[in-house]
Amino acid sequence: MNKSSFDVVVVGLGAVGSATLYQLSKRGINCLGIDQFEPPHTLGSSHGETRITRLAVGEGEEYVALAKRSHEIWAELEAVSGKKIRTKTGGILLDSGVDPWSKHGVEGFWERTLRFAQNQEISHRVLESKEFKESYPTFLLPPTGKIYWEEEAGYLFPEVAIQTQLDLAQKQGATLMTSSKVTSIQSLGEYFRIQVEGKEILAKQVVLCVGGWVKDFLPLPTQKKLKICRQVLYWIALAEGYPDWKQYPVWMWGYGPAPEDFIYGFPSLDGKSIKMASESFVEVAHPDDLNREVSEEEEEIFWHTKVEGKLIGLKKQILKTSVCFYTVTEDARFVIELMNGDSNFLWVSACSGHGFKHSAALGEDLVKRLGY
Numbered sequence: 256m257n258k259s260s261f262d263v264v265v266v267g268l269g270a271v272g273s274a275t276l277y278q279l280s281k282r283g284i285n286c287l288g289i290d291q292f293e294p295p296h297t298l299g300s301s302h303g304e305t306r307i308t309r310l311a312v313g314e315g316e317e318y319v320a321l322a323k324r325s326h327e328i329w330a331e332l333e334a335v336s337g338k339k340i341r342t343k344t345g346g347i348l349l350d351s352g353v354d355p356w357s358k359h360g361v362e363g364f365w366e367r368t369l370r371f372a373q374n375q376e377i378s379h380r381v382l383e384s385k386e387f388k389e390s391y392p393t394f395l396l397p398p399t400g401k402i403y404w405e406e407e408a409g410y411l412f413p414e415v416a417i418q419t420q421l422d423l424a425q426k427q428g429a430t431l432m433t434s435s436k437v438t439s440i441q442s443l444g445e446y447f448r449i450q451v452e453g454k455e456i457l458a459k460q461v462v463l464c465v466g467g468w469v470k471d472f473l474p475l476p477t478q479k480k481l482k483i484c485r486q487v488l489y490w491i492a493l494a495e496g497y498p499d500w501k502q503y504p505v506w507m508w509g510y511g512p513a514p515e516d517f518i519y520g521f522p523s524l525d526g527k528s529i530k531m532a533s534e535s536f537v538e539v540a541h542p543d544d545l546n547r548e549v550s551e552e553e554e555e556i557f558w559h560t561k562v563e564g565k566l567i568g569l570k571k572q573i574l575k576t577s578v579c580f581y582t583v584t585e586d587a588r589f590v591i592e593l594m595n596g597d598s599n600f601l602w603v604s605a606c607s608g609h610g611f612k613h614s615a616a617l618g619e620d621l622v623k624r625l626g627y
Contacts, residue, residue, distance in 0.1 A: 261287045261430070263625060264449055264458035266437050267465035268294040268421060269301040270413065270611050271603055274328075274618025275462050277420035280427035282627050287458070288429060289451060291436035291468070294421065295414040299466045299542070301611060302414060303488045303577045305521050305530060307505045308612040309346050309408040311372035311379065313364040314587055319375045321613040321620070328615035329411065336419045339412065344522055346408025347382075347391070349508040352399035356509035358517060361587070364509060369403055378406040393497060393568040394508075410505050410521055413611055420618075437465075440472065442597060460625050463594065463602040467542040467582045472594075472602070481590075481604065482583040483539045487549055489557055490528040490574045497568030500529050510565070518561050528574050533561050534581075534608060542580060549576040581608040589613075591621070601625070 265276045268290040276288040292298055308326070312318040329341040350356050350365035358364040372379040382402040387394070396402070425431060432451065439450045440461060449456040463472060467483045493500055500523035507519040520531040539545055554573045562569060584590060587607040594600040601621060610617070 259455065260446075260457040261285050262458070263287075263460045263462065264289065264447070264456060265462045265464065266290075266440070266449070267463065267468070268431075268433070269299050269417065269464070269466055270614035271606070271617050271621070272462070272464040273417045273420040273424070274615050275464065275621050276424040276429050276618075277332075277427075278618045278622040279627065280424040280429040282622065283428065284627055286424075286429050287432060287456065288421070288424065289432045289435055289437055289449075289456075291434070291465075293433050295417040297577065297579075300579050300581065300606070301417060303530075303579055304412070304414075304524070305410040306413050306611040307346065307408070307507070307519065307521070308341065308411050309405055309505075310377045311368045311375065311403075311405055312609070312612075313348075313358065313368035313371065314361055314607075314609050316367075316371045316374065318609075318613060319371055319377070321616040324616035324619070325613055326407070328619065329416070332416070332419050332423070332615075336423060338415055338419050340416045340419060341409060341411050343407060343409040345504040346405045347504055347506045348403040348405070349394065349396055349506065349510075350401040351397055351508070351510040352401050353397065353510075354512040354516075356512065356516070358509055358514070365401055365403060372403070372405065380404045391498075391503065393500075393503075393566055394506075395565055395567065396508075404504075408505055411611060416615075440600075442595070442600070447600065460599040461594075461601070462621055462625070463600070464604065466604065467580060469582070469602060469604040470541060480584060482536070482581075483542055483545070484534075484536050484581045484583050485539055485545055486532065486535060486579050486581060486608075487553065487557070488530060488532045488577045488579065489554070490530050490576070491562065492528050492570040492572040492574055493523060493526070494568050494570050500568070501526060503529075508565070518565065529569070531562070533557070536583065539580070545578065545580055547578045549578060581606075583607045589617070591624070599625075
C-alpha cells in the first residue's frame with residue numbers, strides 16, 4: 256500500500272475520533288486521521304476547558320461500564336504522557352424534589368442514578384439536607400431537595416485529552432491530515448475512496464465521527480433523526496467572603512419538569528470564576544449555521560433564570576462565554592451504525608450531551624468492532 260492508502264481512516268478527530276485513532280495506533284494499525292479543522296478546536300462539541308465525568312450514568316445503566324473503562328484509559332494516558340487529563344473532585348446530583356424531573360429523555364433521573372450506583376457498586380452517599388447545607392452553603396436547595404454524592408466523579412480537560420491522544424497516535428505511527436475537509440466517501444468494493452479537497456485517499460475501513468457534520472454524509476431520513484442544539488457556557492465571577500469554590504465538587508441540578516430546567520457547574524480553576532451552563536434543545540439545521548456569539552440579553556436571561564435564587568457566592572458578572580453544540584437523538588442514546596450495512600464503514604454520532612466521559616472507551620470499542 257502506498258502513502259495514500261490505509262487500513263483504517265478516521266474522519267473527525269474530536270473526542271471519539273482522537274480516541275479511536277489512539278487505540279488503532281496502539282495496535283500497530285496503518286491508520287490516518289482527518290479533520291476539517293485543527294483539533295483540538297472550538298467549533299464542535301469537545302471544548303470549553305472542562306467536562307464532567309461520573310460513573311452512575313442516569314441516562315442508562317449500560318453506559319456505566321464505558322464510564323469506568325474510560326477512567327482506566329485516562330489514567331493510562333496520564334501515565335504515558337505525563338499530562339493531567341482527569342481531576343477527581345467528587346460530584347453531586349441535586350433534585351429539587353418539587354416536580355418530576357427528567358434529563359436526556361429519561362424520567363426519574365435522580366432515582367435512576369442512585370439505583371445504578373447501588374447496582375454497580377459505585378461509591379456514593381445520599382446526603383441529608385443539614386450536612387449538605389453545612390458543606391455547600393452556596394446552593395439554595397429547597398427543603399424537598401434530594402442530594403446524591405458520588406466519590407469518583409470529577410472533571411476532564413477535553414482539549415488536553417484530545418491533544419494527548421493525537422500526539423501519542425502520531426508517535427505510534429498514525430498519520431494526521433488536518434485543515435482538510437472530506438467531501439465524499441465512496442465504496443469501491445474492497446476499498447473506500449475518500450475525497451479530501453482534491454486529494455484521493457484509499458481505505459479498507461472507515462470510521463466517521465464528525466459530530467454534527469455527520470449530516471453531510473447521511474441520507475435525509477437518517478439526518479432528520481439527529482438534532483443540532485446550540486449550548487452556551489458561562490464563566491461567572493466569584494463574590495468575596497464565600498467558601499472557597501476551588502474546593503467544591505462538580506455538580507448538576509434538576510429543578511423542574513422541562514428539559515431546560517437544569518444547571519451544572521464546576522469548581523473554580525482560576526479562583527476568580529466558576530463555569531456554569533444549562534442545556535438547550537432548540538434545533539439548528541447544521542453546525543455551520545450555529546450562532547457563536549452570545550448576546551447581553553442571553554447573559555441576562557441566564558443570570559435571572561439559572562443563577563438567581565439558586566446560588567449565592569457569585570457576582571452578577573459574566574467574565575466570558577463559549578458556544579458549543581450537542582448532536583442529539585430523540586432518546587439521547589449514542590448512535591454506532593454501519594453505513595449502508597457495510598461492516599467496514601462505521602458512523603458514530605449523537606452523543607447527546609453526555610458523551611465525552613465515555614469517549615476513551617468508545618474509541619476502544621470501535622476498534623474492536625473493526626476486528627482489531
